[in-house]
Amino acid sequence: MINFLKGQPSSDLLPVELFAKATASALAEPDAKVDMLQYGDELGTVEFRDNLASFLTKEYSMAVESRHLCPTSGASFGLQHALSLLTRPNSVTKYCYFQEPTYFLAFDIFRDVGYELDQFVGVPDTQNQGLDVGYFETMLAKHFPVPPPAPSNDNDSLVYSSVLYCVPTYANPTGSILPESQRQRLVQLARKYNVLVVCDDVYDILTFAGQGATTNHSNGDHTNQTSSSPPPPPKRVVAYDLELDSAHPVVISNGSxxxxxxxGCRVGWLECHEKLVQRLGAW
Known part of the structure; x- marks a missing residue:
């Protein structure tokens, strides 16, 4: 049973025995005192990031590299952390764009960082096609008649002119999926207008078996087929950003x-270019 008031799973679905076994195993390791109970590395242990990269590579059906991962204490913290380090409310960062409708708690996180309501701009979710990228481009052209310059390579100057919060895959609450062609277009716009795109990718792995869209990641084609295994999730927006030159990365994939x-498992990760990982890892 699901509690629809809070959107939480039934307690009988929570894997208590799995956590108990994992905790006992971790605490039994020779270096448990240091690895489990001491202050850790800024970017987490090498073993954790390598294991996480292997897990995501399998689940996303495409390579994920540990050098592109920054551990967090959950997706909400990941969003707040990225905003705190890579944007400047009421100065350099002029606007906050939101896929509309969207996850309601995201607004509070932006407000807590220092953004005001008059900086918020909604971008319609077209339900069947996800974020209306054409409308987003119109808003960017209106707000920035002259595209702002890219941030400096200096970490202290790595600040974006605006930020977009979106859920490209299985959007909350509409369930829409942004087509791959629009994902590419979104990255191009973000680079042109110096937009930090924070993709809430917490639902990408939650696919269902049966009839679904299968994507050929080599060319972006979609075909419908019936399968006993879940269709692979769409190629994430961050993957398109990582394929381009490293001078101006603009996308962060926020997972948990x-x-x-x-x-209650408050463990997550940010996936992005190494340039951003090094900035985000500097707590």
Whole structure:
């Protein structure tokens, strides 16, 4: 049973035995005192990032490299952390764009960082096609008649002119999926207008078996087929950003185990270019 008032799973679905076994195993390791109970590395242990990269590579059906991962204490913290380090409310960062409708708690996170309501701009979700990228381009052209310059390579100057919060795959609450052609277009616009795109990708792995769209990642084609295994998730927006030159990365994929294991499992990750990982890892 699901509690629809809070959107939380039934308690009988929470894997208590799995967590108990994993905790006992971790605490039994020779270096458990340091690895489990001491202050950790800024970017987490090499073993964790390598294991996470292997897990995501399998789930996303495409390569994920550990050098592109920055561990967090969950998706909400990941969003707040990225905003705190890569944007400047009421100065350099002029606008906050939101896929509309969207996850309601995201607004509070932006407000807590220092953004005002008059900086918020809604971008319609077309339900069947996800974020209306054409409308987003119109808003960017209106707000920035002259596209702003890209941030400096200096970490202290790595600040974006605006920020977009979106859920490209299985959007909350509409369930829409942004087509791959629009994902490419979104990255191009973000680079042109110096927009930090934070993709809430916590639902990408939550696919269902049966009839679905299968994507050929080499050319972006979609075909419908019936299968006993879930169709692969669409190629994430961050993957398109990572394929381009590293001079101006603009996309962060925000992930969390809270939707995969249990809401109280406050362990997540940010996936992005190394340039951004090094900035985000500097707590």
């Amino acid at each position: 185990f809270s939707k995969l294991l249990a809401p």
